[in-house]
Amino acid sequence: MPEPFDTSQPPFDCLTPAQAKQCRQALDVGYFRRGDSLIHAGDTGEQLFIIIKGSVEEVSEEGKEVFSHYTSEDLFDVPALVHGTAKHQYRALEDTLCHLLPAEVFLAIYHSNQDFRDYFETNLQRRQALMVQARQQQNLAEFMLTRIDDSNIQPALCISPTLTIKAATAQMKAERCDCALVTFDDGDCGIITRTNLLHALVLDGYDQSAPVGEVATRPVVSVERGDFLFHAMISMTRQCVKRVRVVDQQGQTAGMLDLPQVLSLFSTHSHVLNLQIARAQTIDELVIAANSQSKLVHTLFNNGIHTRFVMQLIATVNEQIMEKSFRLLVPENYQNQCCMVVMGSEGRGEQVLKTDQDNALILADDLDWPDCQQVMAAFSHTLYQLGYPPCPGNVMVSNPKWVKTASQWQQTVRNLVQSANEQSVMDLAILADSQAIAGDLSLINAIQTPLHEALSDNMLALNTFVRPALAFRVPLTVFGSLKSSKEGLDIKKGGIFPIVHGVRTMSLEKGITETNTFERLAQLAQLGTLADETAENLSEALKLFIRLRLRQQLRGEQQSNRLDVADLPSSERDLLRHGLHVVKKFKQSLAFHYHVRD
Structure with missing residues (x-):
């Protein structure tokens, strides 16, 4: 074979050794000059082209009409091979060198290897699932090499x-333990659990005064x-037990491990962080816990954990950190008379790395709290200490604009809907993603109820509200290929934001x-507002965009939304x-539905 061929890349990485050898032996190389037609419409599929x-x-x-553009490591035209006839024409835009795999060899592998065949399904969800499966790596190996130490054992109550x-x-109740170690005079050790005690009292007839x-x-x-x-x-x-005692080299009790904790450490290493947050009694202790969050994200991502699961877990951790900050800083007598609200990606539960603060406070109408603004300034500063940068737009509780009584918030929302200018649309979009995390959670209705009442089925207001989703061009060339500047492809403006804001608009229309x-997306599909396949593809595209951005951010560009397209393997390009084409079609449907004309 004139050129070496790498079978470690999808979809060839799922070939058996015999199939990989068959593929290598059958490959040829073709050279095509600029302007040459490699395939004409109507041609029978004779070979697979791999650039x-x-x-x-x-x-x-x-x-x-241009349908797509292919470059290094891309392959075509599978439909012609499978169905026997090419629907479109393929022509070289520059001098091009290709691997050529004969149709009979490709089809033999295609029909005998299910994973190889599945890769060529056009459904974005299925193709991305295969990519995720291919990236699953050494989670078990990492777990097997993790040792029992002070970072993962729990304190033991000894009685x-x-x-x-x-x-x-x-x-046990006072110390919030579900078990205790019983230390006997002979040096032996026993254990009691809530179940032990229940059985002893109810089934075995022991009195409460009996010794444990x-x-x-x-x-x-x-x-x-x-x-x-x-x-x-x-x-x-x-041993069919759920708990084990941890001892030091002298045989003395050092702590406990329970099965749910070990399984949690096995899958995500997140349980330790949750314990640190729950046990924090000071801001300094909370800072130590919060600083472990980036390590957790690295672990989850490097172990191939599903993107949406990562987002859900990190969102929960962020809520715990902020709720703990609230309880440490806000005087206890005011905590049930106000509601801390997060917005933006945090409010949607889609934040992965720590981003700018986006929060607000709702006060009970009859609350008299003279020091409120000083406490809120301290809260914003504390979040900064915990690694959450200040919001450039000052959407924070340290800004009095974002601290109001319930009645004031209700009137604010109504005024924003009536204004319908660029700033009011931005504020409404922020408020539409409000999520209550601490205090009296029912106060969130002061924002959500008037917002949904004002915008549900209000097509005139939504015509203005949806426009930001259509403001940025999808980064695709007229030929359908990826369009990237020297700074990279802006995946937030070109992919993430149009989906998020477009879906937000449709949800407000339907009262979701x-x-x-x-x-x-799931509810829009359930209502029939979006076709199941459209909702599914938008969901998968959004997860893909977030994952690609996260990987680049974990390499050191934490605030970057720009992807280095040249650095992506062919399969991910x-x-x-594909995902950006999904966004392009979605934007077209939004413009049509809300009667937006350029």
Whole structure:
């Protein structure tokens, strides 16, 4: 074979060794000059083209309409091979070199290898699922090499065997433990759990004054600090227990591990962070916990965890951090008379890395809180300490504009709808994604109720509201290929924002109260407002855009929304191009539905 062919790239990475060898042996190389037609409409499919270098465009039979553009590592024309006839013409835009795989070899593999065949399905969701599956990597290996240490063990409550069942239960409740270790005089150790105590009192007839030493289970299964977490899980499985005692080198109790925690560490390593947040008693302790968040994102992403799961988990962690900040800073007597609200990507539950603060506060109408603004300034500063940068637009509780009583918020929303100018549309879009996270959560209705009442089926107002989704061009050339500047392809303006704001607009029209874009899409499909396939493709496109941006941000460009297209493998460029075409069609449907003309 004149040129080496890499079968480690999708879809050839799913070939068996025999199929990969068959493929390599059958490959030839073709050279085409600029302007040459590689395939004519109506030709029978004789070979698969895989571009080594150069570029090719797919056009209509008469050459007037351009359907797509192919470059290095792209392949075509599978439909002609499968169905026997090419529908379009393919011509070289520059001198082009291609690998050529004979049709009979391609079809033999296509019909015998399900994974290979599935790759060529046009449904974006299925193709991206295959990509995610191909990227699944060493989550198990990482877990097997993780050791038991102070970062993942829980403190153990140790009690005397002479303590009464009633006193032990009260102590477990006070310290929020569901189990306790019972240390006997002979050096042995037992364990009591809530289940032990319940059975002892209800089934075995013990009195509350009975000593816990009589009902404790022993011996306790133990593991050593410094051993592997994997061994702890094996011990739990073999002994049919949900908890193990962790001991140090001298055999003394160092802590506890339970099965849900170990499984959580196995899948995401997030449980430790949740415990740190819950146990934080000061802002300094909370800062330490918040600083672990970026490590969690790296772990999740590098282990191939599904993008939407990452977003849901990080959104939950962010809520916990902010809710804990609220409780540490806001005086307790005011906490149930106000509501802390997050907005933007945080309000939609679609934030991954920490981005600008977007928050507001709703006060009860009868609340008298003279120091409110000073406390809110401290809250915004604390979030800054926790790694959340100030909002450039000053959409923060430190700005009095975003702190109002319930009645004031209701009137504000009505005024914004009536104004219908550029700034009011921006503020409405921010408020449309409001999510209550702390305090009296019912106060969020002061924003959500008037917003939905004013915009539901209000096509005149929505005509103005939807326009920002149509303001940025989709980064595709007239030939249907990816369009990128020296700074890169702006995936936020060109892909993410049109989906998010377009779906937000349609949801407001239909009175959908969900703030998450994926949930909004599901409900729009359920209502029949969007076809199932359209909602599915928009969902998959959004996940793809977020994942590609996240990967680039994790490499050090944390605030960048621009993708280096040249750095993407061919398979991901193809998915990106497909996803942007989905966005282009969606924008066209938005303009038509809301009667927006350029």
